[in-house]
Structure formats: C-alpha cells, structure tokens
Amino acid sequence: MQERSSVADLVTVLRRELDRYSPGGKLPSSRALVDRFRVSPVTVSRALAQLAAEGLVVTRPGAGAFRARPRPSAAPAGDTSWQEVTLSADGAADLVPRSVDASGVLVSLDAPPPGVVEFNGGYLHPSLQPERAMAAALARAGRRPGAWGRPPMEGLPELREWFARGIGGAVTAAEVLITAGGQSALTTALRALAPPGTPVLVESPTYPGMLAIARAAGLRPVPVPVDADGVRPALLADAFRATGARVFVCQPLFQNPTGAVLAPERRGEVLRIARAAGAFVVEDDFVRRLVHEDAGPLPAPLAADDPDGVVVHVGSLTKATSPSFRVSALAARGPVLERLRAIQVVDTFF
Numbered sequence: 001m002q003e004r005s006s007v008a009d010l011v012t013v014l015r016r017e018l019d020r021y022s023p024g025g026k027l028p029s030s031r032a033l034v035d036r037f038r039v040s041p042v043t044v045s046r047a048l049a050q051l052a053a054e055g056l057v058v059t060r061p062g063a064g065a066f067r068a069r070p071r072p073s074a075a076p077a078g079d080t081s082w083q084e085v086t087l088s089a090d091g092a093a094d095l096v097p098r099s100v101d102a103s104g105v106l107v108s109l110d111a112p113p114p115g116v117v118e119f120n121g122g123y124l125h126p127s128l129q130p131e132r133a134m135a136a137a138l139a140r141a142g143r144r145p146g147a148w149g150r151p152p153m154e155g156l157p158e159l160r161e162w163f164a165r166g167i168g169g170a171v172t173a174a175e176v177l178i179t180a181g182g183q184s185a186l187t188t189a190l191r192a193l194a195p196p197g198t199p200v201l202v203e204s205p206t207y208p209g210m211l212a213i214a215r216a217a218g219l220r221p222v223p224v225p226v227d228a229d230g231v232r233p234a235l236l237a238d239a240f241r242a243t244g245a246r247v248f249v250c251q252p253l254f255q256n257p258t259g260a261v262l263a264p265e266r267r268g269e270v271l272r273i274a275r276a277a278g279a280f281v282v283e284d285d286f287v288r289r290l291v292h293e294d295a296g297p298l299p300a301p302l303a304a305d306d307p308d309g310v311v312v313h314v315g316s317l318t319k320a321t322s323p324s325f326r327v328s329a330l331a332a333r334g335p336v337l338e339r340l341r342a343i344q345v346v347d348t349f350f
Ligand SMILES: Cc1ncc(COP(=O)(O)O)c(C=O)c1O
Pocket: 121, 122, 181, 182, 183, 184, 207, 209, 251, 256, 284, 286, 316, 317, 318, 319, 328
C-alpha cells in the first residue's frame, strides 16, 4: 500500500514538473530523484514506467529518462458512419444473428465501492494473490532454456502433463491443449462443436460470459434449469430432444452463479443423456483451484470418468492466480481433439 501510494505521489509531482524540460530533454537521473524525494529506487522506476506508459516520458536503458516529444496532432476526423451500414448488413444471412455484446461481462469488472470486498467475481482480493510467488515463477520461466524459441503449438509438454494429472482418470498429456484463459478455451470449444445458427444448451442461471460467447458465435443458448444439486437430468434430456442440440455447457463444480456442485448420482446420468443424444458436454471447470484448504476432497472432473470422449474439459488458472495470467487447458478425446487442435493452431499461429 505504502509503495503504491508513494509511486502515485511521485507520478503526480513529476507530471507537474515535466514542463520544465524541453521535448526530448533529459530528466534528472534516478539517483537524483531517489535523493530528492527520499523514496526507493523501485518507487522511482515504477513512477517513470507509469509516465512512460502515459506517453509523457521515454526511458532508454543506460541513458536515462527523457521528456517525450509531442506526437503529431491527430488526423482530421473522418466519416465512419458507413460502418453502421456495413456492420448491420453483416448478419443478414445468419440464421441466428451474431451479436457481440460485452456489457453483461464488463459489469462484473466494475470496481466495488471503497471498503467492500467482492465475492461475486471469483477474483482473489489483492492481499490473497500469490503475487511474490507468481513474479518469481514468471521471472524464472522467462530464463528457461528455449523460453524465447518457437513454442509447441499445443503448449509445453510439462504443462500439458500437469493439467492431465490434475484432471485425473485416464486423461493423458497428448489429450490436453494449452489455451489462453478459460474464456478463450470456451470460445474455441463452441466453435469446434456447434455450427453457427444451432442451439447450445446452457445451465439456467449461468455465467453471463457463456451467453456472450454463444451469442457472439451466432448460437442459440437454450436454458436448462439448475437446482441445489446442479443441472436437472430429466430436463436436460427433454432439452436435447426438443432442440436437437449437440452441445451442453456445464459447470459441475461450484456452478456460477448458484455455487451448486453436481450431485454424485447425476454425474453419470448427465454423461449418459448427452451420449444418447450424440452430444458433447463442455465441462467448464473454472474454479477448481480456488477452494478452501479444509474443503475436503473435491469430486473429480467429469472428464476423468469419460472413456468415450463425451466431455470437452476446460480448466483455467485465472481464479487461483490473477486475471493477468492467461493459462488454461482444453482436454478432449477422439476426433474432436483434432478439430480443437486445428482451431487452436489457426487462431494462435505465429
Ligand atoms: C463460470 C466461468 N467460466 C469461465 C470463466 C472465464 O474463465 P477465465 O477467467 O479463465 O477466462 C469465468 C470467469 O469468471 C466463469 O465465471
């Protein structure tokens, strides 16, 4: 806290004093700023980094910090109104119009009022984030041999193995793809499984981000009610029959927003119902690692009890680490794995 506020104070003072230097002019050395403001070298370097991010200062390693030169004034505003016509004509041929609407998701990112600790978003309070451990681990990762070479498209073998072990059952590293966060993995899964215009069964209520993904993909989300034991199997079977859907998105562990855990007797039933419908279950296992230490053993992921490849599993590290850390995994078995891999390669190829 102390550190953060002294950085902010120093930024404010330096910003005010920048006019004293000509554009391109050199600012006092870090040493001089440390002495003058009686702050640590870390505070000075963070303050300069902040001013650099604002475009006010340019830092050159070994040479110092300089007042940034003004950018050429913005080009005259063009007329972008043609885009309204183009973008609204865009969906004319779609069976289900694709609508990309971030409002339902963004509302959960609003800063809480002062003094309020939020529980709804599932993000750790900063005091609980393993910040030091994460910083050290990332620094080590950046120095690993080969860290800056060409990565394998499916992700690092060790990481795939780690996720496979975490899922358990017979899941192997070869059935795991490393992805950039749960949201992106869910997007890939739906693209692989449901052609535009088709229905996708979702729990009701569900996580707004899921609805946003489905709608952005031109899919029709169909709600299937959840009770305290998770999704209701009889209604799931009805929904498959009524819609012909080929995908059901399920959060068996600590469902968002109800917190329900899929009851043991429903787990097999859900898989059997999906299998009978020739459908996939996308298992959104988003919060497995955010559990209290004394919570006791957790039910295994559905993917651990799924020899027939019904489940496409999504696991993510976001909630237990930080929303800045986009590491997640997709696990699947059978021909669908090839399709997921192809989408992953096309989307993330370098
Ligand atoms: C149920 C659920 N699934 C997926 C996600 C997105 O996962 P990630 O934060 O790893 O992108 C969230 C985020 O809040 C979520 O609540």
